[in-house]
Amino acid sequence: MGDANMRAELGSPGRRLGTLARHLGVDYSPASSSLMASHNASEIVTPSTTAGSYGGSVFANVVQAPEDPILGVTVAYNKDPSPVKVNLGVGAYRTEEGKPLVLNVVRRAEQLLVNDPSRVKEYLPITGLADFNKLSAKLIFGADSPAIQENRVATVQCLSGTGSLRVGGEFLARHHHEHTIYIPQPTWGNHPKVFTLAGLSVKTYRYYDPTTRGLNFEGLLEDLSMAPHGAIVLLHACAHNPTGVDPTLDQWEQIRLLIRSKGLLPFFDSAYQGFASGNLEADAQSIRMFVADGGECLTAQSYAKNMGLYGERVGALSIVCKSADVAVRVESQLKLVIRPMYSNPPIHGASIVATILKDRKMYHEWTIELKAMADRIIRMRQQLFDALRTRGTPGDWSHIIKQIGMFTFTGLNREQVTFMTKEYHIYMTSDGRISMAGLSSKTVPHLADAIHAAVTRIK
Numbered sequence: 206m207g208d209a210n211m212r213a214e215l216g217s218p219g220r221r222l223g224t225l226a227r228h229l230g231v232d233y234s235p236a237s238s239s240l241m242a243s244h245n246a247s248e249i250v251t252p253s254t255t256a257g258s259y260g261g262s263v264f265a266n267v268v269q270a271p272e273d274p275i276l277g278v279t280v281a282y283n284k285d286p287s288p289v290k291v292n293l294g295v296g297a298y299r300t301e302e303g304k305p306l307v308l309n310v311v312r313r314a315e316q317l318l319v320n321d322p323s324r325v326k327e328y329l330p331i332t333g334l335a336d337f338n339k340l341s342a343k344l345i346f347g348a349d350s351p352a353i354q355e356n357r358v359a360t361v362q363c364l365s366g367t368g369s370l371r372v373g374g375e376f377l378a379r380h381h382h383e384h385t386i387y388i389p390q391p392t393w394g395n396h397p398k399v400f401t402l403a404g405l406s407v408k409t410y411r412y413y414d415p416t417t418r419g420l421n422f423e424g425l426l427e428d429l430s431m432a433p434h435g436a437i438v439l440l441h442a443c444a445h446n447p448t449g450v451d452p453t454l455d456q457w458e459q460i461r462l463l464i465r466s467k468g469l470l471p472f473f474d475s476a477y478q479g480f481a482s483g484n485l486e487a488d489a490q491s492i493r494m495f496v497a498d499g500g501e502c503l504t505a506q507s508y509a510k511n512m513g514l515y516g517e518r519v520g521a522l523s524i525v526c527k528s529a530d531v532a533v534r535v536e537s538q539l540k541l542v543i544r545p546m547y548s549n550p551p552i553h554g555a556s557i558v559a560t561i562l563k564d565r566k567m568y569h570e571w572t573i574e575l576k577a578m579a580d581r582i583i584r585m586r587q588q589l590f591d592a593l594r595t596r597g598t599p600g601d602w603s604h605i606i607k608q609i610g611m612f613t614f615t616g617l618n619r620e621q622v623t624f625m626t627k628e629y630h631i632y633m634t635s636d637g638r639i640s641m642a643g644l645s646s647k648t649v650p651h652l653a654d655a656i657h658a659a660v661t662r663i664k
């Protein structure tokens with residue numbers, strides 16, 4: 206392929222930056238040397254002039270980028286010397302003692318792996334560990350899924366949920382006729398960045414209604430019904446982040462009918478399977494409804510939360526196709542996306558997952574540990590709700606017990622959050638989201654005091 210063709214195929218970096226800048230509402234012109242950044246767009250796109258003169262660094266004009274809105278909360282937390290500090294920013298599970306948890310079944314799988322002398326450190330294929338891919342598809346689509354039986358699913362191991370979304374986004378930018386992706390408003394903060402840099406054009410659909418603290422179902426249907434034919438729709442499979450608000454099964458069915466009748470392409474982000482209800486099958490229901498109708502969809506799976514494999518970066522992208530021969534060709538193109546990006550994925554985490562998923566006893570043990578994590582989060586919801594009621598904190602806090610998954614979208618505003626961090630050393634994202642998984646019975650009273658003070662002192 207000639208250089209010009211290659212550029213045309215990939216889309217120029219300038220065009221991608223331009224698209225990202227437009228999406229984020231900044232004035233970017235590749236001809237000029239600076240980017241007039243508003244809010245936080247500069248963190249990813251700011252090109253800067255280089256010093257170029259002898260002695261000075263060629264990077265002298267590189268500007269300091271802001272911290273990530275979610276991972277930056279942990280950076281600030283780590284710098285705080287206070288003994289009462291609590292990190293409710295990142296969605297990472299903690300025990301009642303406030304410690305990170307490695308599941309027993311994960312430890313056991315790792316022991317088996319290190320004790321097996323036949324295991325080597327060779328490169329995996331570009332698509333990753335074959336066993337892992339098959340088992341991941343089964344986990345999300347169901348063991349008896351016709352799509353799997355008919356070999357219509359192309360699955361590739363990727364770098365956790367984020368990497369799966371990015372590879373899927375890049376594949377769509379190259380091979381799908383419609384480059385617009387609709388994401389919910391609000392959504393996980395990394396979604397717009399991942400998809401814009403993948404070469405897609407990001408638009409939003411209404412999702413959350415702050416007045417009811419529930420789903421804006423009318424708005425959602427209206428916005429998706431206006432989307433152009435073929436547009437991609439990003440859906441959170443369960444435990445919507447940050448709102449904790451999921452459609453009911455009836456509402457999912459209506460969303461499915463609309464998506465299929467308009468010829469839209471669903472792209473599921475499944476980062477919390479098992480974390481919403483404690484049940485892996487129930488949390489995959491939305492996706493399975495779409496696969497059951499024989500239509501196409503994409504799914505990005507993460508094992509960060511449900512197996513506690515955060516730093517191992519284990520995930521999978523599955524593309525459900527109409528026929529086996531399409532799936533073979535799709536997989537061949539996914540390899541062309543992955544090879545120049547990171548060549549092939551890491552072996553360790555995927556081997557842990559495959560070991561657990563293929564052994565009936567270990568699988569069972571995992572479901573029990575997973576349920577225990579989900580149940581502890583649900584207990585934290587009840588305890589926080591009770592603590593606010595006891596304090597007579599003004600407002601209706603029932604959404605704390607109604608919302609689903611790792612997070613509570615509290616409704617606290619930016620000033621109240623800043624106050625809680627400054628006065629109570631409670632770290633959370635500025636949109637008022639708290640990670641219930643970071644809370645324990647010991648820290649609930651402290652958080653309730655902070656919320657009470659914030660809402661009574663700051664309107």
Ligand code: KET
Binds near residue numbers: 294365366393
């Ligand atoms: N999708 C959603 C909806 C999501 O919340 C996360 C992570 C991911 C994908 C990516 O996870 P990965 O570790 O790449 O498998 N969310 C938490 C962590 C983060 O922001 O990276 C969070 O929202 O706190």
